[in-house]
Amino acid sequence: MATNILMPALSPTMEEGKLARWLVKEGDKVKSGDILAEIETDKATMEFEAVDEGRIGKILVPEGSEGVKVNAPIAVLLGDDEKPGEVDISAAMKNIGEAVKAEVPKKTEAPVKAEAPQTKIETPKAEATPTAPKAPSAPSHDSDRIFASPLARRIAAQKGIDLAALSGTGPRGRIVKSDVEAAKPGAKPAAAAAPKGEATGAGMAVAPLPDARLFYKAGEYEEIPHDSMRKAIAKRLTSAKALIPHYYLTIDCNLTALMATRAALNDAAGKNAAYKLSVNDFVVKASAMALMKHPDVNASWTETAILRHKHADVGIAVAIPSGLITPIVFAAETKGLAQISNEVKDLATRAKDKKLKPNEYEGGGFSVSNLGMFGIKSFTSIINPPQSCIIAVGAGEERAIVVNGKIEIATMMTVTMSCDHRVVDGATGAKFLQTLKRFIEEPASMLL
Numbered sequence: 001m002a003t004n005i006l007m008p009a010l011s012p013t014m015e016e017g018k019l020a021r022w023l024v025k026e027g028d029k030v031k032s033g034d035i036l037a038e039i040e041t042d043k044a045t046m047e048f049e050a051v052d053e054g055r056i057g058k059i060l061v062p063e064g065s066e067g068v069k070v071n072a073p074i075a076v077l078l079g080d081d082e083k084p085g086e087v088d089i090s091a092a093m094k095n096i097g098e099a100v101k102a103e104v105p106k107k108t109e110a111p112v113k114a115e116a117p118q119t120k121i122e123t124p125k126a127e128a129t130p131t132a133p134k135a136p137s138a139p140s141h142d143s144d145r146i147f148a149s150p151l152a153r154r155i156a157a158q159k160g161i162d163l164a165a166l167s168g169t170g171p172r173g174r175i176v177k178s179d180v181e182a183a184k185p186g187a188k189p190a191a192a193a194a195p196k197g198e199a200t201g202a203g204m205a206v207a208p209l210p211d212a213r214l215f216y217k218a219g220e221y222e223e224i225p226h227d228s229m230r231k232a233i234a235k236r237l238t239s240a241k242a243l244i245p246h247y248y249l250t251i252d253c254n255l256t257a258l259m260a261t262r263a264a265l266n267d268a269a270g271k272n273a274a275y276k277l278s279v280n281d282f283v284v285k286a287s288a289m290a291l292m293k294h295p296d297v298n299a300s301w302t303e304t305a306i307l308r309h310k311h312a313d314v315g316i317a318v319a320i321p322s323g324l325i326t327p328i329v330f331a332a333e334t335k336g337l338a339q340i341s342n343e344v345k346d347l348a349t350r351a352k353d354k355k356l357k358p359n360e361y362e363g364g365g366f367s368v369s370n371l372g373m374f375g376i377k378s379f380t381s382i383i384n385p386p387q388s389c390i391i392a393v394g395a396g397e398e399r400a401i402v403v404n405g406k407i408e409i410a411t412m413m414t415v416t417m418s419c420d421h422r423v424v425d426g427a428t429g430a431k432f433l434q435t436l437k438r439f440i441e442e443p444a445s446m447l448l
Contacts, residue, residue, distance in 0.1 A: 002057060004073040010039060010046050011358035013236075017041045018066045018228055019074060028056045036075075037063070042232035043325050043361060045354050054078050066228065071173075148175035155180045229323045237382050244383050245421040251433045253440045255396045255411040258282055261443045265337070275338040279413075280316075280370045283393055284340050286439035288312035288332035289446050291366055294432040298365045300386040301422050307386075315367035315384060316344055318351045325351045326384055328364040372396060378414040388420040389429070391436075413440075 007017065018040040024030060031053040039048050057078035061068055068074065146163045148156070152175045156163050161183050168175035226234075262277050269275060291298040291312040300307040312333040315326035327347035329340055350356050365388075369381045372395035381392040394414040401410050415436070419429045439446050 002079070003052065003054075003077050005036070005050075005075040005077050007061075007068045007070050007072045007074050008039065008048055009070045010041055010044075010048075011362060013232075013362070014041050014070055014358075016067050016069050016228070019061050019063055019068050020045060022059060022063045024056050026056050026059055030054065030056060030077075040228065040354070041358070042229040043351075043354065044356050044358065046357070050077075052077060146175065147173060148180075149177065151177050152180045156183075159183070227322055233323050236385075240385050241382050244385065246383060246418050247421050247426065247429075248380050248416055248418055249426070249429050249433055250378065250414060250416040251437055253413045253415060253437050254401070255279070255413050255440070258440055258443050259396070259411055275341045277337055277341050279372070279396060280368065280393070281337050281341040281344065282440065282443060283370065283391075283415075284314050284316065284329060284332055284344065284368055285335075285337055285446060286436055286443075287366060287368055287391065288314055288329075288335075289439050290432055290436040292333050293435050294428065296428045297389055297419075297424055297432045299388055299423050300365065301388060301420060306423055309365040312366065313364040315361070315364040315387070315390075316347065317367060317369035317381075318348045320352045320354075325356070325361055326364070326367055327351050327356055327361045366390070368393060372413065378416055380416050381418050383418050383420055388423040389432075390418050392416045392418070 007019075010017070020038040020040040022037050023035050024037070030036065030050045032050055034050045035047045036050050037048045039046055054077040056075060058076040059074075060076065061072075061074040147168060147170075148163050149170070153163065155161075155177060156166075159180065161180060163175055163180075166175050166179050166183055167173070168179055170176040170179075258279065262279065262282065265277055266273070289312075291314075295308050298309045298312060300309070311331040313328050313330045314332045315328045317324060317326050327350075329335070329343055329347070332340060335343070347356070347360065351361070363386065364384075367381075367384050367387055367390040369390060370393040371379060372393055375395050377397065378394045379392045381390045383390050392415070394416075396411045396413045398409050399412045400407050401412065402408075403410075415433070417429060417433055419426075424432075
């Protein structure tokens with residue numbers, strides 16, 4: 001029996017990806033575990049394995065195609081006893097055009113007037129996209145517009161369940177029997193969500209900004225299409241900034257002792273050392289140790305509970321050509337400075353080559369963003385959900401400070417922590433920064 005090979009969800013947050021390269025061709029026999037293709041997500045390129053065995057009857061999505069939606073059919077797998085001519089391939093290709101965006105975006109002329117976002121929704125009846133922004137209206141819950149199997153509809157009618165209240169787990173979000181059986185009788189739709197492209201907070205919808213092209217003459221700018229990573233960054237950070245109640249705490253740390261310790265350890269390692277410590281390595285270790293002493297900070301928000309993490313999994317912000325990624329040093333409190341240093345270098349190298357796996361950069365309990373190497377004195381960072389805090393580390397620089405009533409010169413570093421106020425209260429964040437400061441200023445205390 002012919003089956004569709006669907007675009008896989010290679011990470012919990014993946015919604016679409018690029019089919020970078022097919023490693024099989026039509027007619028090839030495959031078995032479970034064979035590598036079928038390379039899929040490029042917003043932050044990594046990963047191999048996609050076959051689940052079943054059979055023969056590739058038809059490749060529906062050509063390699064190089066971007067914006068392929070998760071669960072969209074990308075190929076047809078035939079049984080051993082089937083031939084391509086005996087299978088209705090056209091049925092499998094239905095709605096593929098909606099699932100795959102054009103590989104090369106068309107050049108966009110400067111618009112004369114603003115247009116509403118042209119979000120396509122897979123519905124039985126096509127709707128015309130308005131030519132000017134309109135106030136958002138409540139979404140329709142007409143059962144004709146809800147994707148559900150006939151059996152799911154029948155059970156829902158018997159149990160008195162509104163299908164609009166359910167989220168489907170079937171292909172392309174289709175509501176199936178198990179979704180209805182798991183629902184409570186009388187389930188009603190959740191509050192209307194804001195239209196795609198609009199952020200919500202405290203029950204208010206935020207209107208989308210006008211297209212920037214409206215303000216500039218055609219030919220006076222170069223248009224660079226968004227890649228998948230840039231779109232993901234924009235969406236994720238806009239959501240994080242709009243929905244997480246940020247507040248900021250700043251503290252100055254004296255690096256005099258840390259710089260001396262770092263120099264002594266690097267000198268002791270020699271020229272052919274197995275490690276070379278950076279200031280950031282000390283910051284990562286100090287953050288991990290401080291998190292273990294302040295478990296209220298090492299936590300994540302959910303709508304029903306706060307999750308306290310048992311280990312200090314510290315993310316390191318790494319700039320790569322296409323954007324930013326935050327690989328994680330897991331259980332950093334258990335690792336020495338040399339191990340942390342080498343692990344960070346390895347993660348950064350593989351991040352720039354887009355070779356990280358999702359489990360190496362998703363999750364974590366805390367992040368460190370360091371722009372000190374660029375001479376930045378201080379800055380603030382946006383929290384990386386599901387984490388609740390991130391520290392922004394500035395440059396170590398000589399400053400005049402007052403010690404026992406006398407002015408002295410010391411190497412100082414400013415650290416600013418962004419906190420999720422739903423999880424971390426002001427006093428809790430302040431106590432954490434005091435502990436972090438002590439570990440940075442007295443590196444030997446991390447050994448205690």
